[in-house]
Amino acid sequence: MAIIERPAPGTTVVPALTPAPPAITPTRTYGALRRPVAATGWKSWLFTVDHKKIGLMYGATALFFFVVGGLEAVLIRLQLAAPEGKVLNADLYNQMFTMHATTMVFLFVMPMAAGFANYFVPLQIGARDVAFPRINAFGLWCLIAGGIVVNLAWFLGGAADGGWFMYAPNSGPVFSPSHGVDFWALGLQIAGIASLMGAINLIVTVLNMRAPGMTLMKMPVFTWMITVVQFLLLFAVPVITVALFLLTFQRRFGAQFFDVAAGADPLLWQHLFWIFGHPEVYILVLPSFGIVSEVLPVFSRKPLFGYPFVVFSGAAIGFVGWGVWAHHMFASGLGPVSVAVFSIATMAIAVPTGVKIINWTLTLWGGKLVFTTAMKFAIGLIILFTIGGLSGVTHSVAPSDTQQTDTYYIVAHFHYVLFGGAIFGLFSGFYYWWPKMFGKMLNERLGSWNFWLMVIGMNLTFGPMHILGLQGQPRRMYQWTDARAGEGFFNLAFWNLVASIGSLILTLGILLFLINIVVTARNKARAPLDPWNARSLEWMTSNPPKEHNFDSIPHVYHLDEFFHRKYEEDAATHTMREVATAEQVLAELERNADKHIHMPSPSYWPILLAAGLPIVALGLIYSIPVAIVGGVVMLYALYGLALEPSVAVDSDFEPSANGASGNGHAVGASHG
Amino acid sequence: MAETAVARAEHVALAEHGAHAEPAAHVTSTGLSNVKLGMWLFLGSECLLFGGLISTYMLYRGRVSNGPTPVQVYDIPFTSVSSFVLLMSSLTMVLAVSAAHKHDDRGTNLWLTVTALLGATFVGGQVYEFTAFYNEGLGFTTSLFGSSFYTLTGFHGVHVTVGIIMLLALVAINNRSRVPGSKSETVETIGLYWHFVDIVWIIIFTLVYLIPV
Numbered sequence: 001m002a003i004i005e006r007p008a009p010g011t012t013v014v015p016a017l018t019p020a021p022p023a024i025t026p027t028r029t030y031g032a033l034r035r036p037v038a039a040t041g042w043k044s045w046l047f048t049v050d051h052k053k054i055g056l057m058y059g060a061t062a063l064f065f066f067v068v069g070g071l072e073a074v075l076i077r078l079q080l081a082a083p084e085g086k087v088l089n090a091d092l093y094n095q096m097f098t099m100h101a102t103t104m105v106f107l108f109v110m111p112m113a114a115g116f117a118n119y120f121v122p123l124q125i126g127a128r129d130v131a132f133p134r135i136n137a138f139g140l141w142c143l144i145a146g147g148i149v150v151n152l153a154w155f156l157g158g159a160a161d162g163g164w165f166m167y168a169p170n171s172g173p174v175f176s177p178s179h180g181v182d183f184w185a186l187g188l189q190i191a192g193i194a195s196l197m198g199a200i201n202l203i204v205t206v207l208n209m210r211a212p213g214m215t216l217m218k219m220p221v222f223t224w225m226i227t228v229v230q231f232l233l234l235f236a237v238p239v240i241t242v243a244l245f246l247l248t249f250q251r252r253f254g255a256q257f258f259d260v261a262a263g264a265d266p267l268l269w270q271h272l273f274w275i276f277g278h279p280e281v282y283i284l285v286l287p288s289f290g291i292v293s294e295v296l297p298v299f300s301r302k303p304l305f306g307y308p309f310v311v312f313s314g315a316a317i318g319f320v321g322w323g324v325w326a327h328h329m330f331a332s333g334l335g336p337v338s339v340a341v342f343s344i345a346t347m348a349i350a351v352p353t354g355v356k357i358i359n360w361t362l363t364l365w366g367g368k369l370v371f372t373t374a375m376k377f378a379i380g381l382i383i384l385f386t387i388g389g390l391s392g393v394t395h396s397v398a399p400s401d402t403q404q405t406d407t408y409y410i411v412a413h414f415h416y417v418l419f420g421g422a423i424f425g426l427f428s429g430f431y432y433w434w435p436k437m438f439g440k441m442l443n444e445r446l447g448s449w450n451f452w453l454m455v456i457g458m459n460l461t462f463g464p465m466h467i468l469g470l471q472g473q474p475r476r477m478y479q480w481t482d483a484r485a486g487e488g489f490f491n492l493a494f495w496n497l498v499a500s501i502g503s504l505i506l507t508l509g510i511l512l513f514l515i516n517i518v519v520t521a522r523n524k525a526r527a528p529l530d531p532w533n534a535r536s537l538e539w540m541t542s543n544p545p546k547e548h549n550f551d552s553i554p555h556v557y558h559l560d561e562f563f564h565r566k567y568e569e570d571a572a573t574h575t576m577r578e579v580a581t582a583e584q585v586l587a588e589l590e591r592n593a594d595k596h597i598h599m600p601s602p603s604y605w606p607i608l609l610a611a612g613l614p615i616v617a618l619g620l621i622y623s624i625p626v627a628i629v630g631g632v633v634m635l636y637a638l639y640g641l642a643l644e645p646s647v648a649v650d651s652d653f654e655p656s657a658n659g660a661s662g663n664g665h666a667v668g669a670s671h672g
Numbered sequence: 673m674a675e676t677a678v679a680r681a682e683h684v685a686l687a688e689h690g691a692h693a694e695p696a697a698h699v700t701s702t703g704l705s706n707v708k709l710g711m712w713l714f715l716g717s718e719c720l721l722f723g724g725l726i727s728t729y730m731l732y733r734g735r736v737s738n739g740p741t742p743v744q745v746y747d748i749p750f751t752s753v754s755s756f757v758l759l760m761s762s763l764t765m766v767l768a769v770s771a772a773h774k775h776d777d778r779g780t781n782l783w784l785t786v787t788a789l790l791g792a793t794f795v796g797g798q799v800y801e802f803t804a805f806y807n808e809g810l811g812f813t814t815s816l817f818g819s820s821f822y823t824l825t826g827f828h829g830v831h832v833t834v835g836i837i838m839l840l841a842l843v844a845i846n847n848r849s850r851v852p853g854s855k856s857e858t859v860e861t862i863g864l865y866w867h868f869v870d871i872v873w874i875i876i877f878t879l880v881y882l883i884p885v
Contacts, residue, residue: 131706200713208700208709234717242724246823255812255819257728263735264816272724642841 035644036602047602049133050547054140055119056437061144062112068151069103070510072096074503077461081500083482083493093478094161095180099151101164102184105284106191107147109422113287114143114198116429117226119437121202123538124220126211126556128549131204132197133600134641139197141610146191149617153183160184163476165273165328168258168266171247179621182251185244186617192237192244193613199233202226211537213556217311220536220559221304224311225290228318232279232286235322240276243269252620267332274325282321284418285385286314288425289356292378295432296360297560298532299375300367306359307559313352313359320349330398331405339398346396350389357386372532373447377428380455384420388413391466406476409469415462427454427513434520435527439543443523446516453509460502464495530582535563540585551593600647609637711861715868722872725824726879732816734885739814742821742885745805754797755877758832761790762870765863772856780859781843787866788839791832798829821880828876831869838862 036047045053076096079085088096122130130136153159158178162170171181206227210219219227247269249255256262258269297304304310326334326342334342360382369375391413395401404410427450434442471490473480485492527543540562541550558564565585567576580588612634619627700706733742764787771779802822810818842862846855 132710196717199717200710203713204706204709207702208704208706210701234713235720238717238721239724241721242728246728249819249823253812255823256816257732257819262816263737265731268728268731272728275724639841643845 036604038602044602046607047137047604049129049137049600049602049606051118051122051130051133051136052437052545052547052549054136055115055117057140058111058115058118058143061140061147062108062115065103065107065111065147066510067514069100069108070507072100072103074507076100077500077503079478080480080496082497083480083485085479088478090478091158091161094163094476095154095159097476098161098163098166098184099154099159102150102160102188104418105164105280106188107143107150109284109418109426110191110195111143112426113226113229113284113422114139114194116222116287116291116426116433117198117202117229120433120538121205121223121226122209123541123545123549124223124536125206125209125214126537126550126554127205127209128553128597129600130201131208132201134603134606135197135201137603137606138609139194139201141607142190142194142197142613145610145614146187146189146194148187149190149614150184150187152187153178153180156183165277166247166269167273168264168269169260171251171269172259173251182248182621183617185247185251186620189241189244189248190613190617192241195233196237199230199237202230203234206230211553211556214561217308218556218559218561221293221307221310221314222287222290222536225286225293225314228314229283229286232283232318232321236276236279236283239272243272243276246272248620267329270329270332271325274328275322277328278325279318279321281414281417282317284422285425286317288381288422288428289314291425291429291432292360292381294536295374295378295428296363298432298534299370299372299378300364301370301533302363302367303535303560304359305362305365309355310359313355316352317349320345320352324349327396327398327401330401343396343398347393350393350396353389357382357389372431373442373444373451374428374430374432374532376448376451377424377431380451381421381424381428384416384424384455384458388416388418388420392417404469406474407469408465408473408475411475412462412465412469415458415465419458419462424454427451430513432532433538435531435543436538437544438520439527440520440523440525441527441531442520443516446512446519450509450512450516453505453512457502457504457506457509461499461506462502464499464502467495468492468499529586533566535560537561539582540565540589542586548597548599551590553594554589598647603641603644605637605641605644609634609641612637705857707861708857708864711864715864718868718872722824722827722875725820725827726876729820729824729880732820733880735816737815737817739818740805740808740810742817742880745808745810746881747801747804748881750797751801751877751881754794754801755873757790757797758794758870758873761787761794762867764790765866769856769860769863772859775856777846780855781846784839784843784846784859788836788843791836791839791866795829795832795836798825824876824880828869828873831872835862835866835869838865 036043038044038047045057048054075088076093079087079093079096118130118136122128151159156179158180160166160176160180160183161178162176162181166181166184169175206219206223216224246255246257250257250259256264258264258266260266293304293310323345324342326338327346330339330342360378364379391409395404395410395413431442431447434440467490469475471486471492473492473496480492480496482493529543530539532539537554537556538545540554554561562582562585566578566580566582568579569575570577612630615630615633616627617630619625619630700709702709704712736742764783768780768783768787771783802825810821812819812822839862842858
């Protein structure tokens, strides 16, 4: 990573190869570590504070855990493919479904959305970095540390096995004697720090660092949805923090918060968990809603239908999402008033969701549709999410939900909304933004296979689960017997087998995606500057973007600013005609390039600070002195971070021109 | 780990602010600086943290098992005095911010130190109180009341302690004139945190000590 970035001429199509920076001896600050200066190699990744590199590392981490969680799912389906399954024993099966959900929710979908947010929010609002770049790096390393801690339990006596919502008494020492739940609670606590830091960082970025002229209602919908999600995280994470602390105190220090025998109320955990857990559902799906709201207009060659409605319905989902948590608890005996209130709130939240679906559909209506892979995934999301949404409405009817609670019908529902919704949206994002992130197009032919195998696989896997659930097959049972499988159309054996075969097709589809990544990486052909004829600011820069994102910060006059710089309305015919190519728009920015752009400097402290957390966690489980060592590491790193200016002193940028940069353009990100 | 999480957020906030090399050079979209806005958001998040802890306490305060009841252990006059001390520290914090705005380094350091001392008095009172309760038979695991009481007030005490560390660190850095950027804003940002911790205590004191079970 170069410390100094100067716009280089002639970079319109091919990203600039920044000339090798002069040898720099970083200034020593407060007798602590000198700044890292590596511009290439692993050090440039480990100590980076660049939002794009951090976004890519979030993505890579998430994809790794996607594979891990996917393999766990396949093992579950293999176990259930035939009666009296022998692939896993009961104990291992419990660990497998607990960790499958934990991994997919906390270590795949959330970080993948965080990765896209990190990479594209600053680009979409015309900023050069996030508000607090070092906190951003710290968040990434917290996530990785948390993922490691949660999964470490596999090798240290068994993973968590109480189900992903870890109800009491399953979370207690009687039913979960291994350290799995301790690792789970502490690992999620650490991952929660990542979410909280990311939330504060991204909200400040969006509120404070928009390019001149970009009002809130000119922001791209993806940025809007990410902002809503960060507010949900900001207020939901502390609640799970409390719950996880209480659980840790119970398991490690002998408190009895959830021990019914000691007079405790087991519903306390359920309320705390779901006050976090239901906003969490929207935290998972809203980023994907944002992605398809970007993809659909681009490939329909039309502006998004009813932009303010899409924005406000997203905000409404985020708001009402706080008032529906107890619909996860209809079977727990809440009393008729609570059940009625939450039932009605749950029905109400279907309205803004429906508004979005209608807006997307009307965006397609009358458009010149281009069926790229990104578009296919976006349309897939509309259809599959709607199916999941409809079964969701059936859950809001409390008497019906009481029948369905803890059956495969629930499993079917949330996989339609989370796989068909969240994950399809993320895949749409992969295909849409790959050329932006890597300068190369993912193979569309493989992409098409990828899409169709995933659609078929997902419907074969999760479709039959509606039938299984309505017939009464409970979730989380590690075996079923042929004697009770029933006959005819509703034969459980048949549909279980179909679901298992479907999961293998799904796996094949995802394998094709991974192959596509490798094929694309080996392909020499570079992506065009504006491959999709896109509309928003992130495309108004090179592929991949330069480290400083924009040579000059664009002034924003329109929603879909990039589109309006390329096209103008012909007054006579009321049609849009092209007035500039993407290359010309970029060249214009380049002509006005800022002379001096100081980017935030890399730092050792974020990764060191995060490295203290797993030590503290292991110490809390095995030996308190180790936790104290971890605490000392963190304290040292905190002071290092606090005393280090986030942007290196001028002499580090330009050793020859001391103090000259005072006249330069200060980057918005220079505060962090 | 909440304590460390809080400490981290606070110190990072301090650092981010310190990095504000050219305070007037960059105008943000809202007009609020990044650091101050970040602190407000963090405090919003903290409301939910204490909300969860307070709810837990309210649910469990009557469940005393064989241990002492709240009425048996609470010493309202003593806690009232230490609460008063903590509230007074908000006043001295305001004086520190005011001195910082006037670029009065001596005054800033003086009032920051007094604030830290008042905070330390409160924490000392809490340590004394915990010891007294323990001797009267209320341990952390004695009853649900004990567990939730110590968890709630303990979390608050850790927040005050973190605040004291931040105040003293700020004084130390200020003494060597090494607060980069706008000093008054650094003091103000830490002040926001300090007032928040005080306000939370007003709520805890009312709900925990004053309202009878």
